[in-house]
Amino acid sequence: MDTEVDPALTRLKGVGAQLAEKLERLHLRQIPDLLFHLPLRYEDRTRIHPLGQLRLGQHALIRGRVVNTSVQYGRRRSLLVRVRDDSGEVGLRFYYFSAAQQRQLQPGTAIQAFGEARRGATGLEFYHPEYSAADDDGALPAPSGTLTPVYPTTEGLTQKRLRQLMEQALAWMRTSDELPDLLPASLREQWQLPALPTALDFIHNPPPATDLETLISGDHPCVARLAVEELLAQHLGLRQLRHQARAEAAPPLHSQGGTLQQQLRASLPFALTAAQDRVLEEIEADLARPVPMLRLVQGDVGAGKTLVAVLAMLRAVDAGWQSVFMAPTEILAEQHARNLTAWLQSLGIEVVLLLGRQTRRQRTEALARIAAGAACVVGTHALFQEEVRYQRLGLVVVDEQHRFGVDQRLLLREKGRQQGLVPHQLIMTATPIPRTLAMSMYADLDFSVIDELPPGRTPVVTTVMNDAQRERVIQRVRDACTDRRQVYWVCTLIEDSDELQAQAAEELYTQLTEALQPFRVALVHGRMKNSEKSAVMSAFKAGETQVLVATTVIEVGVDVPNASVMIIENAERLGLSQLHQLRGRVGRGAADSYCVLLYRPPLSQGGKARLNTMRSTSDGFQIAEQDLLLRGPGEVLGTRQTGEAGFRIANLQRDQHWLPAVKQLSETLEREYPDMATALLARWHPEGLNYGKV
Template structure:
């Protein structure tokens, strides 16, 4: 919206410069358009009036019509309060104010009738309301039948009478003034197909609902619109990319056939086979692949990635795999080296620790094409790293790389932009994936290999520690290894958390017969790697660590994960940490340690972990608890564009909106048809403030 909607809010009758400055600072409201989009976050039922004798403790906010009997000031200094004694035909009650006493006192003449609105509380036998909203009774409001909008506000605004009611009064002036100028932003076809209310009526009903049904329709329309344009922008980026960039045709399957016939060490799951087919379809299409592969811990993403590299190499191209840390890059290298050598393919590792002579050889062999697979960290992005023909770039743990860093991969092949495969072990709820990665194709490996035993998870309190130590000892006697994870590295005065160093010392005292490793994020990379390798080789039985082990560590012999102060971790972190065990043939366990007193959300998180091993179910619970803006650094993803829609609650509407956007572009890819003029106008308007999408393209 532009034109009249760009008018500064101070010019609206009843606002002025002082209130406008407060609205700017407190609510980021600068213009008519900003004010119009400051939607209510809930509604209060003003359709019912209560008699005083009908009040009870279970009621929330209610409205009462009562007359002023008398008003008195009680107490002195900071304890001074204004008490209005009011009555109706059924009884008496008190209205009490602790602030704004002089202003309120002037408004309450004896005998006057008011509508009071607030939460009733009973003191002794008398009912009372503290700081109720109030307005004189008129013929109109005595018989009103509406839902009162409640707007978010702040203490500073309330001090200047810009509480929810004050904001509503501003909108009572604004909405009629701009109503006829509100443009329709959806086509007649979309409005009809999805039975949506028009934009003008939706704006009116969201602020001043005339019935519950119309309010519901208004909210549906405005949510749909937000989702629709969010998805439309992403899909247009995708269309633009596929039209603009050709992809290298990688269709030869000779190496893959050889691998399947002679070398593959186990049967692929049906989910792995499906995802491989999707990748092959992309790579042979002539269009550049941008595909996200989601898979829970242990679902076999690495094997899928290796098979994708075989498809690339079989057609004469090279492949690289970029990991976020040296530990993870090393692990990928060790995991894939055997398969590559089995197939007669040269593979190398390039990280910040790679020595100069080895780097020189890698650079030469990349350029002459002898080196087929390069695995590494950000070191792969250096300008000096040049490939003869990079056909496939695999990025592990996408959200740990910036957009600019990933874009550097594109410069590694002058003729064709490489196909890009993003792998993440962080399960993402479908609604979030559609938004974060809406311009990528998404594949999901939703099946674990046969024979894998589910990890048994239990929740234990601090009082159970000796029993837990006994269990740890039993597992080590069987030849297993144990992780013990702490949330902090140094002492915190603010939080009563287990300290890693204290924990290390107490574990050493409890298990003097065993060798311990210790790993934290502040250690030098070589020290961290040394400690990690000791554990991997079985030289130590217990690893005491912070969440630095959250991603990618693979020790099949480790069978127990103990997480201290588990209530302090998010669900995603807990799930990733649990995934460090359960990688061998033996039964594995996760023990969640916590204090006894837990918040409601903490208890839900721990109960969820005990109930299920399904990463996607866990991610859905996490989305409901934390909201989308908190997950995976989504502040830069466009999700903050959403004013009224909610990814965690409006999934069905998001799916409808995406379907509508896909259907629209399928029929009119450049939005040139007359019926889509309003949509094209809105897209151009939004392009002016487009965000930097979390995407590869």
């Protein structure tokens, strides 16, 4: 089968440059794009409603004769057309009208109209309804035989025009072989999915008896048919990325007796958990192969992912290769650099830190050490900028994958390409991901889970408190400080503005500084210079300050074992994953630890459900499943990773039960119907997966 070539919309009658530009605003470029542009809702124009039986708010098709036409003068000039049938009378009101329209709608004229019955100055009125006046023979259009679709549209593009174009597109589909069904009949039958033309015909022209609730919600088999095809194309694209990566060569990192690993493990005051050992074995098996490792390591907050990553990096160093550790924020990168230095300095291993805002001298020195072959490099996205040169990059570790996106880690892989070899990649996330989502969104990666916490982790007691109880919360903070414990107080705002967040944090800092004397309060937020943030975090970690007022810059990875209380302002506004990450900053030492979720009433149903979930469980996987139900996959995976905006029809939250089938279908298509797999990708991703490019 040849890869499908989508015909341009300009092939349709009436689509010139001006209309094509409007359609482009809706991302409609080809006829199949139009066919996959699904209705938002449907209107019932299949029967005439008697005027005397109309109800307020009802959308209805009506028919009658004009009994009076007049121009009304009030706050706005309008044309009022009174229409009567045997059962009653109703008004049609137009605020925008022409003299020709006024002449057309004279008393005695038969008229048919569709609109919403609303309360008006003369009783029930239809405002700017779609209407047809009788032709010269006195005839009116027959009611529709199917429900009428209402589409997402844009300025200057009417529903009537869209429906006309859709009728042409459907006629093209029925008579053309340019939109083939790309699911084999045997697989459609196995999964009880209709053929593509059947599904599209039904969705755009559903019969009157259709269960509209299932059609609009996406639970109807015809919508599922399209969603499955789109999910399948996305899954095939990720598998293609995986195949492309597997076709590359990577340096096999053979253990030289594991000397460095053994030395580090011997120096630790604790043993690795069984889960850490198991995942490390999986990683080492990958590193020994001459193909690039692509492995996602998932583990709850505090499960010990960083130590596993460092042991993997030692495997690379032991084999004579460099390794890189990429973190999403400069604060976290600096912390990782400190931890790695503390672990590796006694082993004689050099750790270099590279950040975007270092001084020119620091940056020049770091770049020179990296080019000279520094064994371990830690940094942010600065690691794959043009001037960075690696000598022998064998392993890339990416922390909190969802904060970067696939394209950025692929860029780092390209930075390490040398003599036909690319580095191995280890991806880590502390955001637990439901297995169904992992199968779909990380199909280009192998998957490991550290599902055990190290012994000695203190359970965090979570309480939910009304903001009116703030004085009690401040007293709890004072008590913790008196007991020589430290406290995080996180200030959040729903507005995505560093400036507003910083302003709110500064106000809170001022209040707490006064309320908590003589204890020392510090402030850190996103608008501070990196050197200032580092100084504040270092002082807090050293115990020089007791309370840290912060925005969510401390969400990921900050490790202060003496901090035992976490206060989160406006907790109802945050997603479960973010709340869970913040709570994970405490409970890292031996002291009893607490998380207080402060909220401002009234609570929405979703807010109440999130806070109750946080209070009832500390299991990251349960929280992730609940997050998926409450807020959808973007919150669980991070919007930059999901490509969620790229889905035209599929909805990961609604369609997750299809993902196991999609995985099986993709394997079958690749193996038995490779031409169909290629054509599917061309249909849904003609320019490639938007987050898979390098």
